[in-house]
Amino acid sequence: MTWAIVPICFGIVSLIAFSLITYYGNPKTCPWYVKLAAFVSWTFPFSIVFLVPFDITSTLCQTTADGECNLHFAYLSETLLLGLWRTIYWTMFFLTWATIPLMQNYVLSGGFTFRQKFRGAIRSNLIYYGIIGSIGLVVLIYVIIARKINDRHTLTGFVKAAANSWGMFLVIIFMGHGLVEIPRGLWRSADRRRALRIAEIKATELKENLYDANVELQDVIATVSRVSHKVRPSNELRPYVDQIVEKCPLVSRSTNMEANNARLPREINLKYLNNLHRQVIRVTRQKDRYESQWGYHIERTFLLQDLIENENSADQRFHSTVRPLTNGHYGDLKRALLWWWYIRLQPLLCRVLAIVAGIMSIALVWSEITFMSTKPVLSIFGIIFQAAGNAYGTVEWIAFLTMAYMCICAYTSLFKLKLFNLYALVPNHNTNENSLLFCGAYLCRLTYPLCYNFLNLITYQQDTIFSKVNQSHYPLSITLLLQVEL
Numbered sequence: 254m255t256w257a258i259v260p261i262c263f264g265i266v267s268l269i270a271f272s273l274i275t276y277y278g279n280p281k282t283c284p285w286y287v288k289l290a291a292f293v294s295w296t297f298p299f300s301i302v303f304l305v306p307f308d309i310t311s312t313l314c315q316t317t318a319d320g321e322c323n324l325h326f327a328y329l330s331e332t333l334l335l336g337l338w339r340t341i342y343w344t345m346f347f348l349t350w351a352t353i354p355l356m357q358n359y360v361l362s363g364g365f366t367f368r369q370k371f372r373g374a375i376r377s378n379l380i381y382y383g384i385i386g387s388i389g390l391v392v393l394i395y396v397i398i399a400r401k402i403n404d405r406h407t408l409t410g411f412v413k414a415a416a417n418s419w420g421m422f423l424v425i426i427f428m429g430h431g432l433v434e435i436p437r438g439l440w441r442s443a444d445r446r447r448a449l450r451i452a453e454i455k456a457t458e459l460k461e462n463l464y465d466a467n468v469e470l471q472d473v474i475a476t477v478s479r480v481s482h483k484v485r486p487s488n489e490l491r492p493y494v495d496q497i498v499e500k501c502p503l504v505s506r507s508t509n510m511e512a513n514n515a516r517l518p519r520e521i522n523l524k525y526l527n528n529l530h531r532q533v534i535r536v537t538r539q540k541d542r543y544e545s546q547w548g549y550h551i552e553r554t555f556l557l558q559d560l561i562e563n564e565n566s567a568d569q570r571f572h573s574t575v576r577p578l579t580n581g582h583y584g585d586l587k588r589a590l591l592w593w594w595y596i597r598l599q600p601l602l603c604r605v606l607a608i609v610a611g612i613m614s615i616a617l618v619w620s621e622i623t624f625m626s627t628k629p630v631l632s633i634f635g636i637i638f639q640a641a642g643n644a645y646g647t648v649e650w651i652a653f654l655t656m657a658y659m660c661i662c663a664y665t666s667l668f669k670l671k672l673f674n675l676y677a678l679v680p681n682h683n684t685n686e687n688s689l690l691f692c693g694a695y696l697c698r699l700t701y702p703l704c705y706n707f708l709n710l711i712t713y714q715q716d717t718i719f720s721k722v723n724q725s726h727y728p729l730s731i732t733l734l735l736q737v738e739l
Contacts, residue, residue: 258327259337262303263296270295277684287686290356294348294693297341298700302660304341305704305719306652308334310645312717327649334718342722345697353694354378360686363531365493373527420702424663427699428706431662432614439607443600445564449557452550459550463543470540473533477501479517480529493526501533542683549681560595571595613658620710627712635712656707663699667692 274291311329329337358374441447477497484494518525552575559573566572571591616633623631630636634655641647671677676691678684704719 258307259329259333263300266299266303267292267296270299274689275682276680277678277682278686278689279682279684283686283689284360287356287360287689290348290352291689291693293344294353294690294697297345298664298696299660300341301700301704302657303653304337305656305707306649308338308717308719309652309708309711310649313643313648314645327645331718335722338719338722342701345700349694349697353690354381357687357690360690361531363527363529363534365496365527365530369527420698421706423695423699424702424706427666428659428663428703430666431664432617435662435665436607436611436614439603439610443603443607445557445560445600449554449561452554452557456550456554459543459547463540463547466536466540466543470536473529473536474501476517476529477533480521480526483517484521490521490523490526493523493530497526497530497533500530500537538683538685542679542685545681545683546679563592564596566592566596569593610658613655614662617655617659617710621706624709624712630712632710632712634710638711652707652711655710656703659703659707663703664696667695667699 270292274288274295278288278291280288307327307329310327311331311334314328315331355374355378358377359370362370362373364370364373481494481498484491555575556573559571559575563571563573569592570585570588572588620632620634624635626632630639634651637651638648641651668678676688678688678692708717708719
């Protein structure tokens with residue numbers, strides 16, 4: 254029965270990943286290969302929430318029973334764990350360094366055919382990796398000349414340090430932000446008046462963004478209109494122009510005056526049409542995204558106003574202008590339930606969760622500071638782990654809850670990340686393919702450093718299958734990297 258827990262857990266994690274991808278991305282317009290890559294690159298990082306606890310308890314069961322382990326609920330054999338960790342590691346490796354970067358450049362390409370897009374993606378990746386490789390080679394030559402590397406073992410450690418230090422840096426940034434933001438956000442969400450003031454301020458910003466997006470879209474419409482007038486039906490580039498016109502709204506309604514205001518090159522070639530095609534895709538998606546954000550934000554702002562007005566309701570019934578309810582016996586019961594939920598229970602629940610999350614954050618910060626002390630053990634989670642002893646169920650739940658909170662802190666910070674107008678996860682199916690892939694790549698980069706960090710917190714990482722598979726030697730690598738920097 255123990256092996257059945259693996260497909261069940263992977264099924265739950267897959268459902269969560271699929272729901273999030275559907276919530277953020279657009280299932281109708283998103284290509285199948287992007288959804289597949291995003292699904293895998295989101296599912297495997299989420300799976301460490303249950304895989305690490307299973308690894309710990311299974312290893313603990315084997316080492317404490319002298320080879321005669323009594324099977325418990327989530328015991329997994331060494332062969333199965335080895336296969337799972339290797340599959341996850343190499344899948345995420347190829348996704349991060351090969352598949353996802355290629356797909357990102359492919360979906361961003363303004364090419365009109367598969368060949369044009371694929372060649373452009375290969376060219377962009379070769380340029381990127383050429384620059385990164387050149388910088389790495391220069392640094393490696395410098396370290397060799399400075400005699401910081403004396404043998405093959407030191408060279409291997411340095412190369413691994415360069416790869417692992419970026420992942421560790423990301424964990425520090427994202428999880429550190431989440432450890433503060435999650436308790437604070439939960440506590441502040443109970444204050445509806447403060448939330449309304451922030452929403453009113455943000456409404457101005459969203460309105461300005463929507464206005465700028467409409468202006469930029471009108472400029473692109475004018476350019477496309479001029480190109481459509483200039484390229485004749487007999488021209489060999491006309492099919493490409495028609496594809497651009499199909500993706501650019503209101504081109505047929507644009508006036509000649511708008512078209513005359515647009516500046517065009519003397520000669521319209523395929524390269525210019527590729528850039529114009531890419532610009533059309535970007536500005537139309539940007540305008541749709543801001544429209545959706547504006548509508549969602551306005552609805553949320555009005556709901557906050559309704560919540561404040563219902564706080565002093567004499568009949569203890571929820572009345573809303575945004576979400577009107579039907580009359581009748583069931584409608585009255587629903588109003589009463591909604592009033593108790595929104596006005597009484599939800600703020601209380603948010604504050605309780607904020608306190609619990611705050612305690613977890615303080616415990617994690619203290620454990621991060623003290624995990625190197627093993628005699629005596631000062632890490633809070635290390636003490637709890639030792640106190641649990643051979644109670645496998647207790648160890649699994651401690652590891653599961655701690656690992657889940659660490660992942661929530663790190664992953665939610667990544668989900669909130671916005672880099673200009675290129676990468677941002679936008680709800681209500683308004684996230685572009687490039688952002689879904691970008692998020693998947695960085696989820697993969699965070700996975701193994703998070704696992705290693707957790708095993709350090711509980712002062713138990715030398716015997717796990719994860720440690721055997723991940724031959725990256727984080728402590729040695731980081732030490733060597735610090736020595737080189739010094």
